[in-house]
Amino acid sequence: MDSKTPLQGLKRKAPLAPDEGYRRTAAGFIAKSETCTPVATNGDIIVYTPDTPLINSKKSAEQGNHARFLVSSRHLALASPYFKAMLRDCWAEGSALSEKGYTEIPVKECKPDILLIVLNIIHGRSQQVPKKLSLQQLTNIAVITDFFQCNEAIVMAAKTWKAAIEKRSPLFPSSVSPAIKIKSWILISSVFGFHDTHKLVTKIAMQEGTGPLMTDALPIPKHTKGVPDRRS
Structure with missing residues (x-):
């Protein structure tokens, strides 16, 4: 009687690559992810902006599509209480991630280039983060940072952008109307804790304002909305 066990003599298969089993069970998601801008190579979430131009790091912008970014749930949850809460099992996105190993999350009313900057910072891709931004871009960054509650992750980059803006122009550049600047x-100063700047701009608003501060849908803290507005 042959002493070999049934398994002996068979060629052992090479172990699966860390993500190969996942890729086999999520072929549809992987196919979708290949059309995304990869922020995390082996990401498990697609974050997308509905009804906005496509942003792809390898292609030029294409109109009529939405920007899609492949990201890591671990990085999002570590940096953002907003995503950490969303990815719990009690929410649809968290349940899908737990059951399937992947999910998709829409981010509305955010420009793709701004979202990509924030996602790159969250994922530690410092080489992909611009060193300079305009005041309007920094304002947009502050809006999405406040929404994601990821202030601590973004603040160091925000300090760099703020310093660059102040270096190349006054705090209130003439190219921007006074009301918008304030x-x-x-x-920006509220979201990132720039206390000296906040004290300065609120003082100017108090001195030169003519009525309640109109926020123009910006997420300015309630305690600041009583500051008089300055007419442009």
Whole structure:
């Protein structure tokens, strides 16, 4: 009687690559992810902006599609209480991630280039983060940072952008209307904890304002909305 066991003599299969089993069970998701801008190579979430131009790091922008970014749930949850809460099992996105190993999350009312900057920072891709931004871009960054509640992750980059803006132009550059400048800097200083700047801009608003501060849908803290507005 042959002493070999049934398994002996068979060629052992090479172990699966860390993500190969996942890729086999999520072929549809992987196919979709291949059309995304990869922020995390082996990401398990597609974050997308509905009804906005496609942003792809390898292609030029294409109109009529939405921007899609492949990201890591672990990085999102570590940096953002917003995503951490969303990815719990009690929510649809968290349940899908737990059961299937992947999910998709829409981010509305955010420009793709701004979202990509924030996602790159969250994922530690510092080489992909611009060193300079305009005041309007920094304002948009502050809005999405406040929404994601990821202030701590973004603040160091925000300090760099703020310093660059102040270096190349006054705190209130003439190319931007006074009212917009004040609202932008109030928001930026509130979100990122720039206390000296916040004190300065609110003082200017109090001195030169003519009525309640109109926030123009910016997420300016309620305690600041009583500051008089300055007419442009």
